[in-house]
Amino acid sequence: MYRFLLTPRWLSYLALTLVAAALMVFLGNWQLDRYRGRTAVNERIDAGAKMAPAPLRDAMPAPTGGPGTTGPAPAERVTWTRVTATGRYDTSNVILVRGRTVDSTVGFEVLTPLVLADGTAVLVDRGWIPPAPGGSATAQPQVPAAPTGEVTVA
Structure with a gap:
């Protein structure tokens, strides 16, 4: 069947x-x-x-190479750990990362190196800013001045 x-x-x-x-x-x-x-x-x-922020050097070691070298990548166990760092902003090396969208508006992320007491530096994302008024999405905006003197960021 x-x-x-x-x-x-x-x-x-x-x-x-x-x-x-x-x-x-x-x-x-x-x-x-x-x-x-x-x-x-x-x-x-x-x-x-x-968690409470930990000092940067507790989370990861300083770079061991000479000037201009990057430090080791953070271990997976410390990825997403909040840290604090104290130093002075290097305002001569501000980086604008274009093409960042916030609330459907394309703008820029402002990255500024924070030079630590030992001479090493970390990039600090100081936030998002819109493009220059009346310009295109690639028009360089007026970047607010970074704080002067020694600052602590988390």
Whole structure:
């Protein structure tokens, strides 16, 4: 009575169904792995936002190379850790990062090096500013002056 299930047509349907089922299981596991990874990152971000800021040198070491070299990448355990740093802004090296959108307006992020007492520097994101009035999204805005003297940033 069910002998028709052994015909090439029905066997190809069975093979296609088994391949589709295996693919769906693989994709489901992939999505679950992505969810777990994203959850772990979000938990680190939330934990970092709740903790008190630590001094920068407690979170990561100073660069060991000469002038102009970068320090080591932070360890994963300290990624998203809030830190404090004390130094003076290097206003001669302000960096404007264009193409940053806030509330549907394209503007600039203002990055300024903060030179620490040991001579090393960290980039501080001083915030977002809109483009110059009446100009295009690439028109350089008037950047507010950085604080002078020694400052502590978190």
